[in-house]
């Protein structure tokens with residue numbers, strides 16, 4: 293049986309004096325091993341991509357995390373800390389992609405930067421530094437720690453009863469990792485909160501009234517996926533949604 297194709301939009305970066313479109317290995321591996329789908333890396337070519345062609349060829353989209361931030365001009369703000377990395381080519385690709393994919397009912401799983409760009413693409417805004425907001429926790433990792441500690445459980449999140457996430461995972465609080473400086477400020481209209489951290493920060497949302505599966509997570513379920521039953525359930529739910537989408541529309545010959 294054909295596997296669903298999952299687009300994974302790339303970041304851009306320079307390696308030496310050349311430009312590259314890149315995706316971290318753990319994300320494409322999670323599409324294969326966690327969702328049982330076939331990943332296809334989408335270059336960050338912005339308006340040069342013919343979006344309808346790309347969307348017609350896929351059955352799901354995974355929006356990855358990245359060190360870069362969504363450019364605040366997308367939510368009518370100035371950059372507060374110019375030292376933080378940006379990736380305008382990724383923004384120019386993912387913003388229209390997200391809106392068009394939701395209209396088509398293409399399943400979306402969004403992680404960390406992907407979670408943030410989904411909120412912004414739909415009209416929401418971000419806190420550019422959560423740790424600078426009175427009453428909020430510092431949600432950043434300590435870069436001096438070894439990676440397994442940086443991606444270790446950092447805090448719990450409380451799931452909204454009866455929501456998309458609680459239906460997949462059950463109602464109990466879960467422990468999550470936390471590697472982000474930015475976070476949801478204004479939640480876009482049409483989004484439903486699926487989970488919050490103890491300080492009230494939105495940690496997961498879905499798109500209400502979307503014809504397809506949508507789930508956006510501020511944490512990283514792709515990290516050490518095979519060892520985490522909660523993360524495996526999340527990727528399995530995404531994979532099932534992609535299989536249903538493929539089964540319903542078929543694969544054009």
Ligand SMILES: N[C@@H](CCC(=O)NCCCC(=O)O)C(=O)O
Nearest residue numbers: 357358359360404405472473474
């Ligand atoms: N830059 C944003 C997004 C944070 C993010 O996606 N972190 C993960 C980077 C590495 C990875 O993909 O594992 C912010 O700081 O809020």
